[in-house]
Amino acid sequence: MSYFGRLNYNYAGKYFLSGNLRQDEYSALGIKKGTFWGASAGWEITKENFWATSGLDKVFSSFKIKGSYGKVGNISGIGDYATFSTYGSALYGGIASSIYSASGNKELTWETSKKTDIGLNFGILKGRIEFEIDYYKNNIDGLILNVSQSPSTGVPSSVATNIGSMYNKGFEFNVNATPLKSTDFSWNSNFNIAYNKNEVTALAPGLTEIITPTGSTATGENVNRSIPGYSIGYLYVVKTGGVDPATGRRIFYNAAGRAVTYQHIVPTGQSQWTYLDNGATAPAITQGADAVMYHNTAPKFYGGFDNTFRYKNFDLNVMLTYQLGFWVSYGTNAGLHDQRYWNNAVDVLARWQKPGDITQFPRAVYTDNVSYGNTIPLDINIFKGNFVKLRNLSIGYTIPQTAFGKTSINRLRVYVAGQNLAIMTKYPGPDPEVSSNGSSSSGQGSDRNSGPNARTYTMGLSLGF
Amino acid sequence: MNKRNLYIAILCSVIVFTSSCKKEFLDPALKTSVAAENAFDTQFRIESQANSLYGSLKNGSFYGGRYLVYGNVRGEDFINETGNLVTASDVWGMNLANSATSVKGLWSQGYLTINRCNVFIDGMTTKGTSVVGDALGAKYVAEARLIRALSYYSLLQLFARPYADGNGSKPGLPLRLTGITGPGSSDLARSTVDQVYTQILADLNYAETNLPATNATAALNTTRAHKNTAIALKTRVYLSMGKWAEVITEANKLVPAVAPFKAKVNVANDLVTDIASVFKTPYTTAESIFSLPMTSSASPLDYPGTQNSLASYFYFTNATPGTTEFSLNPTGIVANTAWKTTDKRRALLFTSAASKQFVAKFTTASPYTDWVPVIRWAEVLLNLAEARVRSTNTVDPQALLLLNAVRQRSDATTTLAPATVADFTDALLLERRIEFLGEGLRAPDLTRLLLTIPLKGSAPSKGPTESGYIWPISSDELSLNKLMTDN
Numbered sequence: 001m002s003y004f005g006r007l008n009y010n011y012a013g014k015y016f017l018s019g020n021l022r023q024d025e026y027s028a029l030g031i032k033k034g035t036f037w038g039a040s041a042g043w044e045i046t047k048e049n050f051w052a053t054s055g056l057d058k059v060f061s062s063f064k065i066k067g068s069y070g071k072v073g074n075i076s077g078i079g080d081y082a083t084f085s086t087y088g089s090a091l092y093g094g095i096a097s098s099i100y101s102a103s104g105n106k107e108l109t110w111e112t113s114k115k116t117d118i119g120l121n122f123g124i125l126k127g128r129i130e131f132e133i134d135y136y137k138n139n140i141d142g143l144i145l146n147v148s149q150s151p152s153t154g155v156p157s158s159v160a161t162n163i164g165s166m167y168n169k170g171f172e173f174n175v176n177a178t179p180l181k182s183t184d185f186s187w188n189s190n191f192n193i194a195y196n197k198n199e200v201t202a203l204a205p206g207l208t209e210i211i212t213p214t215g216s217t218a219t220g221e222n223v224n225r226s227i228p229g230y231s232i233g234y235l236y237v238v239k240t241g242g243v244d245p246a247t248g249r250r251i252f253y254n255a256a257g258r259a260v261t262y263q264h265i266v267p268t269g270q271s272q273w274t275y276l277d278n279g280a281t282a283p284a285i286t287q288g289a290d291a292v293m294y295h296n297t298a299p300k301f302y303g304g305f306d307n308t309f310r311y312k313n314f315d316l317n318v319m320l321t322y323q324l325g326f327w328v329s330y331g332t333n334a335g336l337h338d339q340r341y342w343n344n345a346v347d348v349l350a351r352w353q354k355p356g357d358i359t360q361f362p363r364a365v366y367t368d369n370v371s372y373g374n375t376i377p378l379d380i381n382i383f384k385g386n387f388v389k390l391r392n393l394s395i396g397y398t399i400p401q402t403a404f405g406k407t408s409i410n411r412l413r414v415y416v417a418g419q420n421l422a423i424m425t426k427y428p429g430p431d432p433e434v435s436s437n438g439s440s441s442s443g444q445g446s447d448r449n450s451g452p453n454a455r456t457y458t459m460g461l462s463l464g465f
Numbered sequence: 466m467n468k469r470n471l472y473i474a475i476l477c478s479v480i481v482f483t484s485s486c487k488k489e490f491l492d493p494a495l496k497t498s499v500a501a502e503n504a505f506d507t508q509f510r511i512e513s514q515a516n517s518l519y520g521s522l523k524n525g526s527f528y529g530g531r532y533l534v535y536g537n538v539r540g541e542d543f544i545n546e547t548g549n550l551v552t553a554s555d556v557w558g559m560n561l562a563n564s565a566t567s568v569k570g571l572w573s574q575g576y577l578t579i580n581r582c583n584v585f586i587d588g589m590t591t592k593g594t595s596v597v598g599d600a601l602g603a604k605y606v607a608e609a610r611l612i613r614a615l616s617y618y619s620l621l622q623l624f625a626r627p628y629a630d631g632n633g634s635k636p637g638l639p640l641r642l643t644g645i646t647g648p649g650s651s652d653l654a655r656s657t658v659d660q661v662y663t664q665i666l667a668d669l670n671y672a673e674t675n676l677p678a679t680n681a682t683a684a685l686n687t688t689r690a691h692k693n694t695a696i697a698l699k700t701r702v703y704l705s706m707g708k709w710a711e712v713i714t715e716a717n718k719l720v721p722a723v724a725p726f727k728a729k730v731n732v733a734n735d736l737v738t739d740i741a742s743v744f745k746t747p748y749t750t751a752e753s754i755f756s757l758p759m760t761s762s763a764s765p766l767d768y769p770g771t772q773n774s775l776a777s778y779f780y781f782t783n784a785t786p787g788t789t790e791f792s793l794n795p796t797g798i799v800a801n802t803a804w805k806t807t808d809k810r811r812a813l814l815f816t817s818a819a820s821k822q823f824v825a826k827f828t829t830a831s832p833y834t835d836w837v838p839v840i841r842w843a844e845v846l847l848n849l850a851e852a853r854v855r856s857t858n859t860v861d862p863q864a865l866l867l868l869n870a871v872r873q874r875s876d877a878t879t880t881l882a883p884a885t886v887a888d889f890t891d892a893l894l895l896e897r898r899i900e901f902l903g904e905g906l907r908a909p910d911l912t913r914l915l916l917t918i919p920l921k922g923s924a925p926s927k928g929p930t931e932s933g934y935i936w937p938i939s940s941d942e943l944s945l946n947k948l949m950t951d952n
Contacts, residue, residue, distance in 0.1 A: 081498075081500075084500045084501065085500065085501035085646040085647070086498040086499065086500055086501070087498055087499040087500075087501070087504055087514070087517075088498055088765075089498075089765055090517050090520045090765045090766075091520065091760065091762055091765045091766070091767035092516040092517065092519050092520040092523065092688070092758070092767075093684075093688055093757075093758025093759065093760060093767065093836075094758070094760045094762070094767065095513075095516050096513060096516075097513045097514065097515075097516035097517035097519075097520050098499055098504070098510060098513040098514050098517055099514075099517035099520060099521065099581070100501075100504075100514075100517070100580075100581045100584050100585075101498075102498075103645075103646050103647055103648075104501075104646070104647065105647050105648060106647065107647075147648055148941075148945060149645075149648060149650070149651050149945065150651035150652070150653075150941070150942055150945035150946035150949070151569070151572055151573035151576055151577075151939055151941050151942050151945070152572070152576045152638075152639045152641060152653065152942055152946060152949070153576070153580060153641070153645045153650050153651055154576040154577045154578070154579050154580020154581065154583070154641065154645060155580065155645055155646070155647075155648075155650075156577055156580075156581075159647060159648045161648045208947060211944050211945060213941075221564070222940075222941065222944055264560060265558065265560065265923070265925075266559070266560055266925055266933070267925060268920065268925045268926050271931075271932060272560055272932070272933065281932070283951065284562075284563060284932075284937055284951065286563045286564075286937075286940055286943055286951060287564070287940055287943075287944060288563075288940060288943030288944040289943065289951070340548065340549070340550060341548055341549075366548060367548050367550060367554060367555070367558070369550055369562070370562055375562040375563075375564040375565065375940075376562070376563075376564060376940070
């Protein structure tokens with residue numbers, strides 16, 4: 001149920017003001033009502049008299065300053081019955097039963113964003129080059145995420161919860177240009193780059209962290225952790241220090257920074273975890289006790305470079321996209337080096353074999369799934385995700401209208417296009433852009449047994465009457 | 466500024482929309498599932514929830530499969546054939562990680578079951594008992610508390626030091642007794658082992674008082690709790706605590722002083738003539754005090770599921786017997802000559818073409834719908850016998866009769882006659898290894914007495930003070946429960 005009001009004001013085509021106010025109620029929330037508003041202002045400087053008198057109109061073909069502030073509500077990704085604890089059907093020896101299977105949150109309410117936007121648009125060279133520069137800050141409160149509860153609560157599902165606050169702020173810079181334009185040939189180009197800083201600023205009372213699991217509860221791993229002071233879905237791993245040349249065991253660093261080695265098969269009287277410096281039994285390394293906040297998964301810079309060329313009836317589009325300044329947990333890599341009976345990467349052949357061997361691959365021990373990070377997420381599987389992708393390449397030819405004579409066809413274009421044809425990256429996995437957790441905002445940068453984005457080829461005809 | 470040419474335009478508009486919907490749509494009612502608010506409205510719903518608690522216990526990750534698997538393969542009588550960490554090769558190898566499938570899966574399913582019991586008990590208190598009446602309400606709560614007790618007991622056997630180590634003073638489990646249906650309850654510290662056992666016994670005592678003496682059918686006497694179920698479980702719990710006098714008190718409520726050792730009261734639990742019949746259709750003999758039933762329904766799932774069933778671990782993972790996860794250790798119990806070749810329990814073994822032996826108690830083909838025994842009458846008899854020997858420190862005559870009752874049921878030509886108390890307790894443990902082979906009791910038997918878990922194959926032994934003697938705590942719990950401590 002919604003109420004909505006809007007006010008617009010325009011003074012002489014120079015000054016623009018607008019405001020809006022709305023109230024919404026949403027059935028899937030526990031606290032259903034939300035009130036939102038916004039205001040914006042714009043100034044078309046070119047309409048001012050001084051602009052022409054000062055001669056600035058010779059340089060700039062357009063110039064506009066705008067700003068806005070508002071509060072909006074977000075409810076995307078919430079299940080229809082997120083507030084309900086529900087029972088599903090089950091069987092007990094053939095007898096129908098009704099089993100407690102999902103937990104709800106009666107306190108669930110709107111996630112809100114307070115958005116500030118300040119921007120500048122201008123064109124030069126009679127509009128052949130247009131610039132757009134924006135600063136934004138988006139404060140998100142009551143951020144909704146599905147939160148895992150500790151297993152001993154026995155809560156059967158993760159629970160949609162307003163977990164805290166975070167912000168996104170940054171700059172966007174956009175250039176549209178037409179570097180070349182003649183009767184037969186044209187080149188349109190767009191380049192954009194955005195810098196974004198994301199930080200979780202607070203978590204709801206009682207929450208100290210949000211762990212986002214990759215995979216099922218029993219067999220998955222928890223490499224993404226969100227806590228105040230860091231960007232969302234930060235990688236949370238145990239640090240390692242190579243392989244001990246004397247024993248061929250992986251060296252792990254515990255919370256105190258002390259080196260601990262691991263042996264998978266434990267001879268009687270020895271221990272699985274041992275301090276490197278004195279050989280004494282050490283407590284087991286666990287992610288909960290020993291992991292560190294290691295790297296961000298949210299890109300710092302991203303953008304694209306889109307070019308369209310036309311020559312007579314031919315057209316060519318080349319679009320590149322890029323993301324920089326982020327890291328990915330390549331969980332698949334742990335599986336590829338795991339010492340169980342399945343296909344392994346061949347680089348493990350350079351493993352430690354005798355005392356004194358200097359190598360990054362620990363001694364091979366059948367069934368060892370710890371030393372390579374399959375059970376505890378390790379820093380060795382974290383890689384920079386920086387990439388440039390050839391997102392789209394298409395070539396088309398528009399058949400001249402003269403070819404159709406008096407038929408009603410007025411346009412026919414044949415084209416070949418490819419998506420994701422090439423990627424430039426140092427990331428060792430198939431594609432740093434994918435996440436095993438889909439679009440979950442707190443679970444990005446976890447690539448465990450995920451395939452790359454599909455490379456697609458398209459051939460087509462487009463026909464207009 | 467030229468005012469004459471100043472063009473003033475004011476465009477002012479105010480628009481108010483009201484998009485209206487029916488108010489009741491804001492408070493939707495669920496169409497395909499039952500909401501917690503309505504779960505205790507009718508006796509039918511309460512009854513079907515009570516069944517779901519057993520169903521949760523029966524989950525293949527817990528008592529319907531893996532809990533028994535772990536109890537078997539931690540002991541010395543099995544050899545791992547596949548090296549598959551998902552199917553407990555690390556449990557067998559005594560080198561579990563905090564994040565192992567077995568550790569995380571058992572922990573979470575155990576607590577999922579406990580919370581379902583708690584939610585049910587809370588719902589009965591606030592609503593359900595007023596719907597079904599006090600007597601029936603107490604019966605349902607008794608069932609929930611029995612399942613909760615059994616769940617806590619089972620988790621204690623793997624995740625906490627045995628009671629014998631410091632009389633229960635060591636860290637036990639987070640003791641959760643109220644239902645949790647929403648966020649915000651993740652953190653809870655461990656209670657001591659003794660505190661958890663105290664709660665288990667309180668639950669079982671309540672269950673004994675409020676459960677029916679018998680249920681309507683043999684099937685219900687096997688699959689739903691009755692007074693004997695609570696009493697039998699108490700003999701197990703007290704034995705694990707080394708409280709011999711209490712074992713005797715509980716067992717004496719059921720077991721007569723002299724043969725035939727058939728339950729005096731309530732359900733007429735008894736040793737059946739042929740042990741093999743316990744593991745065959747219809748699985749509802751007088752010996753089966755409590756078993757978990759299975760059918761072949763896949764949706765909703767009514768069998769243990771992939772990589773969970775006893776048959777798939779110990780008998781076959783496809784149609785060929787003897788191709789599976791665990792064979793019997795050739796130097797383990799099967800090599801013991803005190804277990805005669807004519808003993809009928811030897812007929813519950815399978816020898817493959819490669820001369821490896823396998824447990825053949827659970828042999829129903831995929832999807833492996835063998836019922837899973839939780840506790841049977843033979844265990845009550847042996848629990849009583851052991852408590853009598855250990856408490857009197859003599860070669861107790863009733864204990865000797867009980868031991869021979871179990872032995873001679875399957876091996877009529879042997880009469881056991883241990884000469885000393887030590888020989889007697891050894892004979893009792895040996896009998897349990899034979900009688901309950903494949904039923905998950907061996908590892909708890911070793912740990913409750915703080916005995917070394919012997920080596921088997923390439924798996925090392927674990928002394929009672931070594932790490933690995935009990936399991937590490939689930940890494941998920943350590944991550945999400947800030948008050949939890951590792952073992």
